[in-house]
Amino acid sequence: MRWEPLRVGDAAACAEVIAEAELVDRTGEHYDADDVAEQLADPDLDLAAATVGVWDGDRLAAYGVLAANATVPVHRVVFGGYVRPAYRRQGLGGRLVDWAIEATPAVAGHPDPPLELHAEVSDANEGKQALFGRAGFAPQRWFFAMRRPLTGDLPEIAVPTGYRVERFDLERHDEAARLVRNAAFVDHWGFSEKTPDMWKQWYTGTRAFRPGLSFVATAEHPPAGGGDTLAAILLTHYYEADTQATGRTEAWISVLGTRREHRGRGVAGALLASALRQAQLDGFAQAGLGVDADSQTGALGLYRSAGFAVEHRDARYVKTL
Structure with missing residues (x-):
């Protein structure tokens, strides 16, 4: 077999590998050639x-693929790999992990320790768990994929006093939303700041972004010394590959974050209810999102109260290099 770096033109071949792997692994994630091309074209x-x-x-x-995730004080690199089912149990998975371990220091671009290599592993994939376990990885954190149908009653939109909720406007809200995201997640496990380029690439500049299903909450009476303050944001993405694979249209809530000083007032709940109602009006069949199982912000409780249920569990396996 021939081992060589990928090119953007290999996106269709990569998407084919992912699709065949998903038939066996059942992770609930689907990517088409355009999705993979976006990833490979990341500057x-x-x-x-x-x-x-x-x-x-x-x-x-x-x-x-290895993605550097600069954090302080630990430098993290995240590994994503796929083996076509017909080629499994031939040692390819182990060799891919070995490649990732060897390549990580150069990809991290930082000579000083500590340095960690991360990989997401489905709780249902015992073979992959064993593969990473043999390579010295250990599960460190769990994440849930949660979903709810957009039929029947939805949560009421109850905007707390002193705030207003409005549709996301790319010109007015884009940079302020990035700052809210960074401030809201700074105390989360594995946090990394999103630069303007990263924000455009993966959040508001990707073809999957749906501003019509995204919302912001603004404090009407912010602290003295400034104008209106963006208190919280909700960004929604739509992945056509999911619909092609499942036959269902899903509004994926990719970011829901509230600045610390605005938490505990119902702001996030108002954004979530607004997004669910709009997705229902737009004809989406279901909504989905991902959450850290040990989040200290009460996110898991909020999502359950809004009718979401855990559908899939992933563990973050970590190896310190």
């Missing part, structure tokens, strides 16, 4: 150093 991704494709002739058997 922060060094294709030569941070990707590898394993080719059997002109057929992609497996591939891996």
Whole structure:
């Protein structure tokens, strides 16, 4: 087999590997060629150093991607890899993990320890758990994928006194929303600040972003010395590949964050209810989101009270290098 860095033109082959793997692994995630092309075209991704494709002739058997996630004081690199089912149990998974371990220091771009390599592993994938366990990884954190149908009664939109909720406007809210996201998640496990370029690439500049299903909450009477203050944001994405695979349209709530000083007042609940109602009006079949199982902000309780139920569990496996 031929091992070489990926190119953006390999996106369709990568999407084919993902689709075949999903038939076996059942993670609930689907990506088409355009989704993968966006990832491979990320200007922060060094294709030569941070990707590898394993080719059997002109057929992609497996591939891996490393993404640097600069945090303080620990420098993290996240590994994502797929092996086509027909090529499993031949050692390719183990060799991909070995490649990731060897390539991580260069991808991290930081010579000083501590340095960690992370990988997401489904609770239902015992083979992958064993693979990473043998390589010295250990589960450190759990994350839930939660969903609810957009039929029947939805949560009431109850905007707390002193705030107003409005539709996301790219021109007015984009940069302020990025700052809210960074402030809201700074105390979360694994936090990394999103730069303007990263924000555009993965949040409001991606083709999946749906501003019509995204909302912001503004404090009408902010502290002295400033104008209106953006207190919380909710961003929604739609992935066509999910609909192609499942036959259902899903509004994926990718970010819901509230500045610390505005928490505990019902602001996040008002944003969530607004997004669910709009998604229902737009004809979406269901809504989904991901949450840290140990989040200290009460997010899990909020989502359950809004009718979301846990559908899938992933563990973050970590190896210190």
